[in-house]
Amino acid sequence: MKFNPFKPNGIISPGIFTGRLDEMRAIEHGLFQAKHGNPIHFMIQGERGIGKSSLFFVTKLVANGEIETFTNEKLNFLVISVDLGAASNQMDIIRTIGRELKDTIGAKSAVKERARAFWDWATNWEILGVRYHKDGDSFDPHEALDAFVSQVASLCGTLSGEIDGILILIDEADRPGADAKLGEFCKLMTERLARKECNNVVLGLAGLPTLLGRLKESHESSPRLFTTMLLDPLLPAERIEVIDRGMKVANEKNTAATSITLEATNLLADLSEGYPHFIQQFAFSAFQYDKDNLITAEDVIGGAFSENGALSQLGDKYFNEMYHLRIASNDYRHVLNTMAAHGDQWVSRRQIIEESALAKTTVTNALNALKARQIIMSDDSRKGRGFYRLPTRSFAAWINAIRSVSERTEGQVGFAAGVPLDTTF
Ligand SMILES: Nc1ncnc2c1ncn2[C@@H]1O[C@H](COP(=O)(O)OP(=O)(O)OP(=O)(O)O)[C@@H](O)[C@H]1O
Ligand SMILES: [Mg+2]
Incomplete structure (x- = not known):
């Protein structure tokens, strides 16, 4: 058994606290x-x-x-x-x-x-x-x-x-x-x-x-x-520091040393978009997934998508209800995926239509339904209206992480980890 230093579900240990x-x-x-x-x-x-x-x-x-x-x-x-x-x-x-x-x-x-x-x-x-x-x-x-x-x-x-x-x-x-x-x-x-x-x-x-x-x-x-x-998400250098500190804590406690490749560290930092609970969860799951004491990008992806892995943990805690349970249509999810590329910034309906390549009416219906279910917000104060955004940046980060991991596995993961993949990713 190996001690896993990352702590997705709780208050930080002072040794890993970074930034701020x-x-x-x-x-x-x-x-x-x-x-x-x-x-x-x-x-x-x-x-x-x-x-x-x-x-x-x-x-x-x-x-x-x-x-x-x-x-x-x-x-x-x-x-x-x-x-x-x-x-x-x-x-x-x-x-x-x-x-x-x-x-x-x-x-x-x-x-x-x-x-x-x-x-x-x-x-x-x-x-x-x-x-x-x-x-x-x-x-x-x-x-x-x-x-x-x-x-x-x-x-x-x-x-x-x-x-x-x-x-x-x-x-x-x-x-x-x-x-x-x-x-x-x-x-x-x-x-x-x-x-x-x-x-x-x-x-x-x-x-x-x-x-x-x-x-x-x-x-x-x-x-x-x-x-x-x-509080903003952690900066890229701080994300890497969290991971390095975690590895140091692990190696102080475990008899067998574990190391991590630069590619894996960068991938963890990117996937998290700086959200501390994302960093902890992705790093925890990668550490668990690793079997040879060298954490690679494959371990990060495996940990993210495995059953009860990082994406499903984060989804269960924060977003599944919004993303899966309240939405039956893949087109609607595709609209969300398109919006997620913009974080929590306002995006115009026209831009969503262009970027998603979906039919105009499909996008309009999706936006209305998502708004009615309070999954997205609309800006009624602007002239011309027609601007929408996701409620939080962390929701966007989670959707982006699913897309990014699935692209890396070239769609092979399918319905992994309770995260049914939208075929339009
Ligand atoms: N500065 C930090 N450096 C590294 N990890 C952190 C840092 N801050 C928080 N974390 C990690 O992020 C996760 C969430 O942290 P925390 O519970 O403090 O957030 P919170 O804002 O209080 O969340 P909530 O709104 O759900 O109460 C925890 O797993 C914690 O270990
Ligand atoms: Mg709290």
Whole structure:
């Protein structure tokens, strides 16, 4: 058995984390500012699988001093990391953060004694939280927020000198519905903390690109609290670095060394189009497919198309529903394939007709059907209309990868891996 270093389904191992230098610098600067009483809150937006949670994980390690900053300092923040996937109202948000803060303090023996007052309050409060669920809405979230902010402010006072500040990382921040009022929570919390002269608490939010709009719905000016960052796919050199680092980790752990050809590395970098979860999945599958400890382009292709291979894994997780289940017609898929060559850019109907070589009416019908099923988007604001695009670049990257792999195998793969190939590829 060989240890496979690539990790398609989870938060990164720090040894393989690559790129994101600008974002890390901005976050470190925000933390440094907070340490000196002028916090900069930040928001990370990006498509599914682009690396938001991984960036937060590494941020946590930097903020709590497990990894040094770019300037070789060790920070000492109390870091709370929560995921708001299950929060449906503001009390849920406050309780999730309160409980995590309590647990974080509990795990840090150095601060536990001094933070006793917060600990006791949070414990009582959890009991109140249970009652809240029974009593329905008899709890006023504004009062709860006030109480929470007072406790956090006095905690910062008690621990001053002991810690640099508190970092609250909120992942999946786009998930709570409008009722949860996350924007209002952020706005009120930061303002009240400032009023209490508690200026070393930093908020970090991560979510899909809809996050900013979500916050705005909840509180018009809440987005202004944050420095915003949009995560892009990794650059070509960074993709190669991910693969090289993975190979290094594997060779440290395995008795038999594995190597990879330049062609295979480049193919992995190209197929992924820079999406970190694509790189991890294609590399993981190629590593599994390889039998002779030399990963070649054939292993990359085999790993991509084999049963339960990379393409079917990515498809199952993100796209199959859109690409296969919601579309019965090969012509419709052909239209999607044509559009995928343009990533998530707007493409005119005329251009699609030209490039696909399909009949005009076929393309028109396909575009209407795909739009009605919300598989593609149309730009109704343009003059003349007739412009369409795929919803995300990663959907385009996945479609392009299927085409590219099938071209390399000259169509021999057929219906492999649950990815029925469109004969028009
Ligand atoms: N900077 C990076 N370098 C190398 N691999 C990465 C990097 N960022 C993320 N990955 C890998 O990409 C995959 C997706 O990462 P992650 O779960 O952090 O994305 P996400 O944006 O939080 O996704 P989701 O929206 O689904 O929660 C993981 O397998 C992770 O290991
Ligand atoms: Mg995530």
